[in-house]
Amino acid sequence: AQKVTQAQTEISVVEKEDVTLDCVYETRDTTYYLFWYKQPPSGELVFLIRRNSFDEQNEISGRYSWNFQKSTSSFNFTITASQVVDSAVYFCALQGGSEKLVFGKGTKLTVNP
């Protein structure tokens, strides 16, 4: 069975702080894909990143970075110098051989001015 755990239910930081959102996954598939989605207060789901299981390179996109470690089954997301606009619920998700996308329960990030 596939499972995604986001242990942090809610995080609150002050603007300009760095923040890391944790994601731990379980799967028996050797080929799988990991995703992060953002859900701002307006409610839509915005795709942020996809990573396949064969590519453990970390990725940086502006203030966002992702750390994928197969050894610990983790795919953590770091926001550097957070801004109020980063306030949202962030979902980590896993898609394996069944093609079904399994979501974590989400982490609500609040960035205070």
Next chain:
Amino acid sequence: EAQVTQNPRYLITVTGKKLTVTCSQNMNHEYMSWYRQDPGLGLRQIYYSMNVEVTDKGDVPEGYKVSRKEKRNFPLILESPSPNQTSLYFCASSTPTGREYSPLHFGNGTRLTVT
């Protein structure tokens, strides 16, 4: 513009009154899926469809029906809605190509309230 369109955005109904939430995508995607989002539970899959006339149950299919008669449309049907189906619903689509899975494109959501 590539998009997944859900209608309506908001719906208030009463117990037992059949309703349909429509979902349409213009990207020629084979794969479509419905999710419901509830506080503390994240997104849970209701039904999905790999292609026309091919549908299968997700994690929480009870009380829902779907159909996939055309590639672009994937309506969600609640034959007899109950208050525990009050939720935020998302339709999504993607294209599996070989070993690659394209990211899901989501609609803007339908907030359903059943009284």
